[in-house]
Amino acid sequence: MMLTKPDAYYAAKKFIEYFDDFGRIDDYFRARKIERVRNIPSPLPGMSMEDDLFQNFDIHPQDMNFKIATIPNEQFDTLLEKTASFSPDESPGKTHKMVVFETTTNTICGFIRFGSPLINSKPRNEYLGDVPNLDIFNKRAIMGFNIVPAQPFGFNYLGGKLMAAICCSHASRRLLNKKYNTNFCLFETTSLYGNIKGASMYDGMKPFLRYKGDTQSKFLLTLGDDIYPEMKSWFTDKNGGEELIHKGASSRKLKMQTKMVSIIKSSLKHHDTKAYELFTDKISSAGDVTTQKRFYMSEYGYSNVKDVLLGETDQLERAENFDRFELENIITWWKKNASKRYDKLKRDKRLRNTLEVWNQETMNKIDIIR
Numbered sequence: 001m002m003l004t005k006p007d008a009y010y011a012a013k014k015f016i017e018y019f020d021d022f023g024r025i026d027d028y029f030r031a032r033k034i035e036r037v038r039n040i041p042s043p044l045p046g047m048s049m050e051d052d053l054f055q056n057f058d059i060h061p062q063d064m065n066f067k068i069a070t071i072p073n074e075q076f077d078t079l080l081e082k083t084a085s086f087s088p089d090e091s092p093g094k095t096h097k098m099v100v101f102e103t104t105t106n107t108i109c110g111f112i113r114f115g116s117p118l119i120n121s122k123p124r125n126e127y128l129g130d131v132p133n134l135d136i137f138n139k140r141a142i143m144g145f146n147i148v149p150a151q152p153f154g155f156n157y158l159g160g161k162l163m164a165a166i167c168c169s170h171a172s173r174r175l176l177n178k179k180y181n182t183n184f185c186l187f188e189t190t191s192l193y194g195n196i197k198g199a200s201m202y203d204g205m206k207p208f209l210r211y212k213g214d215t216q217s218k219f220l221l222t223l224g225d226d227i228y229p230e231m232k233s234w235f236t237d238k239n240g241g242e243e244l245i246h247k248g249a250s251s252r253k254l255k256m257q258t259k260m261v262s263i264i265k266s267s268l269k270h271h272d273t274k275a276y277e278l279f280t281d282k283i284s285s286a287g288d289v290t291t292q293k294r295f296y297m298s299e300y301g302y303s304n305v306k307d308v309l310l311g312e313t314d315q316l317e318r319a320e321n322f323d324r325f326e327l328e329n330i331i332t333w334w335k336k337n338a339s340k341r342y343d344k345l346k347r348d349k350r351l352r353n354t355l356e357v358w359n360q361e362t363m364n365k366i367d368i369i370r
Contacts, residue, residue: 001238001263002263002266002267002270003263003264004267004271005267005272007238007267008264008267008271008272009268009272011234011263011264012279014227014230014231015260015264015282015283018223019221019282019286049075049078049079049082050079050355050357052075052079052107052108053079053083053108053150053357054102054109054150054153055105056105057152057351057352059104059105061157061342062339063104064335065102065104065331066100066101066103066166067101067103068100068101068166068172068175068327069098069099069100069101070097070099071108076099079108080111081358082357082358083150083151083356083357083358084111084146093138094114094115094116094142094180095113095114095115096113096114096115096175096176096179097111097112097113097114098113098172099111099112100163100166108150109149109150109162110147110149110150110153110159110162111146111148111163112147112148112163112167112172113144113145113146114143114145114167114172114176115142116138117138117141117143118143119134121188121215121295122213122215123212123213123214123295124188124295126212126213127213127306128310129306130310132309132311133310136308136311137309139180139182140182140183140185140186140308140309141184141185141186141187141188142176142184142188143188144164144167144189145189147163147164147167147189148160149162149163150355151352151355151356151357152351152353152354152355154201156341156342156345156352157341157342158201158334158337158338158341160201161202161334161338162334164201164202164205165209165333165334166327166330167189167298168187168208168300168325169330170300170301170325171326173187184300185299185302185305185309185316186298186299186300186305186309187297187298187300188295188297188298189202189296190215190293190294190295190296200294200296202296205296207301207324208298208324208333209297209298210296210297210298211294211295211296212295212297213294213295214293214294215293215295221286222257228257231260232244232256235260235263244259264279265280299319300325301318301319301321301322301323301325302316302317302319303317303318304317
């Protein structure tokens, strides 16, 4: 597909203007979040989903108890959108969504979404010493895409560490094993904001999670919900009514955008070399907004995970600390650390006691990196 010169200029201008607004990754996240929040309908009086979120900030961590549960997809997606700093998108492959309830208040204190691991990862390859056989790896490994505490449960009680530790628990692993009829032995995840923050909520979580290095992340962020449908429709019209990417393709939005950029580049290169060079430079600079992310792994208390993932054996062996990954032991570990955090905040009078959710009133007030 070749665009006319005016059409190539038009499409290039739309992309450049959109990405020029973002100097850092958190600028992009806030813009996407504001788009999404505007589309969430206002609740009827007395019927807000937000009432399901943890809000009893006088309770001490030692008095809390937890259970893992599932809720309807629509409720999960809406509450996660209201809670998370980023705007979560679905990913291809495996997907399992669950919430963590604090049972004394019967309220949700966090959200977890598992998915299929990234196809390639430099820290993972270095850890394994080789690129794994993906058929074996995908049956044994799972990734945490969304690990989000309700706020300020996260701030007051180290809620992010609790959610991450629960991801590494045998309770979560057994649920996933049952759903996918396999035996998972590796959990991996990445920090959200990468190297624009000096630390991650996953730090200090040994043996449950261990830092394995930084990812190599330079890629073009996806277009927002306001502009993407417009450009998709525009390119479909220019392509004689046929969409650029077939409807059954995985990662369809990303592939659609990649195809758009490719068409713009080839068209500009044909019509105007200087415009092509300008557009290429701008798109390359837009990729600089993405950051290297800190990469973490859990072996669930097994001692020979590398051998299993590399196909050298299919029999897992338990390490001495295997039982530490049982849910009750994880919660005991969390209570000790959360108590120190809570008691210090209370002494310093820094406890937060107002539920933080994204809506029309708060969308320009919440600290996106929190």
